[in-house]
Amino acid sequence: MAPTPKLCPSFFPFLILLSLFLLFLYSSLLPFATNKVSTSSSSPPTKIIASSSSCNLFKGQWILDPSKPKPFYDESCPFHRNAWNCLRNKRDNMGVINSWRWVPKDCDLERIDPWRFLGLMRNRNVGFVGDSLNENFLVSFLCILRVADAGAKKWKKKGAWKGVYFPKYNVTVAYHRAVLLAKYQWQPKQSVSADQNGLKGINRVDVDVPADEWVSIADFYDILIFNTGHWWGYDKFPKETPLIFYRGGKPISPPLGISDGLKVVLESMVQYIQKAVPSNTLKFWRLQSPRHFYGGDWNQNGSCLFDKPLEAAELDSWFDPSNNGVNKEARQLNKMITEALEGTDIQLLDLTHLSEFRADAHPAIWLGKKDAVSIWGQDCMHWCLPGVPDTWVDILAQLIHKSLETG
Ligand SMILES: *[C@@H]1O[C@H](CO)[C@@H](O)[C@H](O)[C@H]1NC(C)=O
Numbered sequence: 001m002a003p004t005p006k007l008c009p010s011f012f013p014f015l016i017l018l019s020l021f022l023l024f025l026y027s028s029l030l031p032f033a034t035n036k037v038s039t040s041s042s043s044p045p046t047k048i049i050a051s052s053s054s055c056n057l058f059k060g061q062w063i064l065d066p067s068k069p070k071p072f073y074d075e076s077c078p079f080h081r082n083a084w085n086c087l088r089n090k091r092d093n094m095g096v097i098n099s100w101r102w103v104p105k106d107c108d109l110e111r112i113d114p115w116r117f118l119g120l121m122r123n124r125n126v127g128f129v130g131d132s133l134n135e136n137f138l139v140s141f142l143c144i145l146r147v148a149d150a151g152a153k154k155w156k157k158k159g160a161w162k163g164v165y166f167p168k169y170n171v172t173v174a175y176h177r178a179v180l181l182a183k184y185q186w187q188p189k190q191s192v193s194a195d196q197n198g199l200k201g202i203n204r205v206d207v208d209v210p211a212d213e214w215v216s217i218a219d220f221y222d223i224l225i226f227n228t229g230h231w232w233g234y235d236k237f238p239k240e241t242p243l244i245f246y247r248g249g250k251p252i253s254p255p256l257g258i259s260d261g262l263k264v265v266l267e268s269m270v271q272y273i274q275k276a277v278p279s280n281t282l283k284f285w286r287l288q289s290p291r292h293f294y295g296g297d298w299n300q301n302g303s304c305l306f307d308k309p310l311e312a313a314e315l316d317s318w319f320d321p322s323n324n325g326v327n328k329e330a331r332q333l334n335k336m337i338t339e340a341l342e343g344t345d346i347q348l349l350d351l352t353h354l355s356e357f358r359a360d361a362h363p364a365i366w367l368g369k370k371d372a373v374s375i376w377g378q379d380c381m382h383w384c385l386p387g388v389p390d391t392w393v394d395i396l397a398q399l400i401h402k403s404l405e406t407g
């Protein structure tokens with residue numbers, strides 16, 4: 001009986017230590033356990049997930065699937081732009097590029113059915129507003145829809161209007177070039193006095209005035225897809241020809257840098273859209289299309305001669321702004337755009353992540369012109385057609401069907 005009281009003092013600390021150790025062990029193993037659950041993508045999605053309304057088409061993986069149906073169009077589509085017509089330009093690897101299939105994690109992505117889609121759109125119009133990456137998107141869309149209406153014909157109005165009319169369905173799908181969304185105009189330097197900075201003039205941006213190219217179209221479209229982003233950089237607007245921001249017709253003082261200017265323009269364009277575009281118009285905002293310059297920027301011999309998509313584990317080293325790579329701007333811009341769209345009825349078309357993988361799918365050196373690469377460098381920004389934008393079209397069509405058929 002005597003040892004018992006003696007045991008207690010040393011036994012309890014031991015017990016406490018033991019339970020602390022077990023707690024530690026448990027908590028350090030916990031992340032592995034949850035990880036395991038969330039990455040078990042090989043198991044079929046359960047009914048509950050598949051039918052949930054939070055199905056996220058933007059997260060998933062590319063799977064090489066040689067049985068994937070051939071693209072809806074080839075180099076003969078009359079709506080191509082030469083520089084993106086990779087089949088005609090004999091780009092290597094086009095078969096493989098178009099054999100990768102985007103497979104969202106918890107839901108199915110259906111291939112667009114051009115007949116069904118145009119049927120849904122009958123007597124309605126779809127408009128893209130933004131920069132050349134939205135035009136890249138448009139061309140893919142037009143070439144796909146044309147399959148369902150051979151009478152499709154080019155539709156062009158003065159200025160930056162460009163699109164196609166589908167007579168069988170009375171549908172117009174068009175693009176309005178407005179690279180900054182806000183109105184901007186070149187103003188050459190007034191005086192010839194010596195200028196230490198080499199200033200040649202300014203690009204005046206009226207942050208509170210939408211560009212003429214799309215200001216009057218609000219009522220024409222039933223669906224609008226906006227973007228801006230690729231022009232908001234010092235390579236487009238160097239210090240000799242800078243962006244100067246105006247509000248209410250007067251220069252904003254103190255002057256804003258490009259990034260703050262973008263923030264102000266986003267706020268005011270989003271406000272304008274909310275006010276001027278009818279509320280029953282379906283509105284989307286396409287997030288940044290990532291670039292894939294490797295080994296240098298576009299003007300430093302950057303290249304994108306890849307024969308397969310990047311791995312998921314490589315994406316951050318390419319695109320996370322903290323790594324300060326040449327392609328970091330997509331995620332930076334997305335953050336600002338997402339903030340500006342909070343609380344609005346504009347749906348995010350977050351095509352960035354799925355496109356980040358596709359370093360293999362740009363026109364690169366196959367630009368269809370002999371000297372293009374030596375003059376402009378490789379094109380690691382736009383996309384080959386047919387190619388990745390066809391998947392963007394599938395996603396957009398699925399979202400449109402969902403919105404129009406359920407609401
Ligand atoms: C075609 O669609 C427009 C709306 O975009 C509509 O105003 C017009 O009446 C339609 N035309 C026909 C012939 O249905």
Ligand SMILES: *[C@@H]1O[C@H](CO)[C@@H](O)[C@H](O)[C@H]1NC(C)=O
Nearest residue numbers: 295296297299300301302374
């Ligand atoms: C790009 O490549 C060309 C030809 O190889 C070379 O002359 C030029 O200096 C390079 N430019 C840069 C910025 O590396």
